[in-house]
Amino acid sequence: DVKVTQSSRYLVKRTGEKVFLECVQDMDHENMFWYRQDPGLGLRLIYFSYDVKMKEKGDIPEGYSVSREKKERFSLILESASTNQTSMYLCASRQDRNTEAFFGQGTRLTVV
Amino acid sequence: RKEVEQDPGPFNVPEGATVAFNCTYSNSASQSFFWYRQDCRKEPKLLMSVYSSGNEDGRFTAQLNRASQYISLLIRDSKLSDSATYLCVVNMRDGSARQLTFGSGTQLTVLP
Numbered sequence: 001d002v003k004v005t006q007s008s009r010y011l012v013k014r015t016g017e018k019v020f021l022e023c024v025q026d027m028d029h030e031n032m033f034w035y036r037q038d039p040g041l042g043l044r045l046i047y048f049s050y051d052v053k054m055k056e057k058g059d060i061p062e063g064y065s066v067s068r069e070k071k072e073r074f075s076l077i078l079e080s081a082s083t084n085q086t087s088m089y090l091c092a093s094r095q096d097r098n099t100e101a102f103f104g105q106g107t108r109l110t111v112v
Numbered sequence: 113r114k115e116v117e118q119d120p121g122p123f124n125v126p127e128g129a130t131v132a133f134n135c136t137y138s139n140s141a142s143q144s145f146f147w148y149r150q151d152c153r154k155e156p157k158l159l160m161s162v163y164s165s166g167n168e169d170g171r172f173t174a175q176l177n178r179a180s181q182y183i184s185l186l187i188r189d190s191k192l193s194d195s196a197t198y199l200c201v202v203n204m205r206d207g208s209a210r211q212l213t214f215g216s217g218t219q220l221t222v223l224p
Contacts, residue, residue: 031209042216043156043199056210090155097209098144101201103155 003027006091006104013111019078021107023091032074033092033101034058034066043090049074081111115139116202118215126223129190133218135200136182144203145176147185149196150217156199159185190222 007022025032034046035058045058047066055066063085067075074093078085091104118135125131137145145162160167162174162183173186183202187194200215 033210033212040216043214045210045212048210050209088153094209094212097203097211100146100158100161101212103157106153106155108153 004091004093004102004104006089006107008107009105011107011109013078013081013109015082015111017078017081017111019081019109019111021076021078021089021091021109023074023076023104024072025074025091025093025102026072027093027095027102028071029093029095029102030071031094031096032068033094034064034074034076035090035092036060036087037090037106038087046076081109083111085109086111114215115204115213116200116215118198118200118218120216120218122219122221124221124223125190127190127192129222130186130188131190131220132187133185133198133200133220134182135184135202135215136180137200137202137213138181139202139204140178140181142181142202142204145174145183146201147172147174147183148199148201148214150199151196159198187220190220192222192224195220195222 004025035043049068065077089107092101094101147159148156149159150156166175171188175184197217204211
């Protein structure tokens with residue numbers, strides 16, 4: 001059974017903290033994604049990675065960075081958390097453009 | 113105009129009813145199409161891929177109309193457990209696995 005696992009289900013952080021969200025997939029997929037999902041705005045792409053150490057900015061990269069040192073792991077970093085980054089964060093992976101994406105269980109981040 | 117548009121609903125239907133959702137997309141060269149289901153506060157999960165010839169999986173039927181640029185999802189004999197948000201997902205054609213575009217979702221509630 002395919003699996004994408006995010007390190008935390010719920011997180012509460014303080015404004016200004018550096019936050020790491022980890023994602024691991026066991027399907028040997030080349031492509032990995034970080035999205036955030038907010039009510040009324042749907043899923044928005046933050047960053048995309050198509051290979052180890054390769055990344056592309058998505059639609060809303062400001063305030064975020066990513067790291068992909070190993071194929072199976074894709075990390076999202078909030079350099080200095082702010083209250084407007086309170087959201088549901090979803091990691092996904094996908095083999096290629098013709099196949100479906102598999103999602104992790106999501107991390108609900110609250111920045112106070 | 114949004115790249116992928118869905119009627120947000122909500123659709124409230126009685127158990128046993130048949131309900132249909134449509135989704136329109138703007139890029140005529142789009143290649144891959146999917147329906148995802150998302151339960152409240154959970155991650156999206158693939159319901160079915162949508163093929164040119166149409167496809168059926170039990171009570172669920174998906175259709176693609178390339179000429180009019182829409183896909184549809186039909187649910188027959190609705191169950192309480194079908195209550196969820198249904199996301200239309202389209203892969204735009206640019207040679208990249210990155211270009212997954214999500215609709216904002218259609219909320220379905222099946223009533224007893």
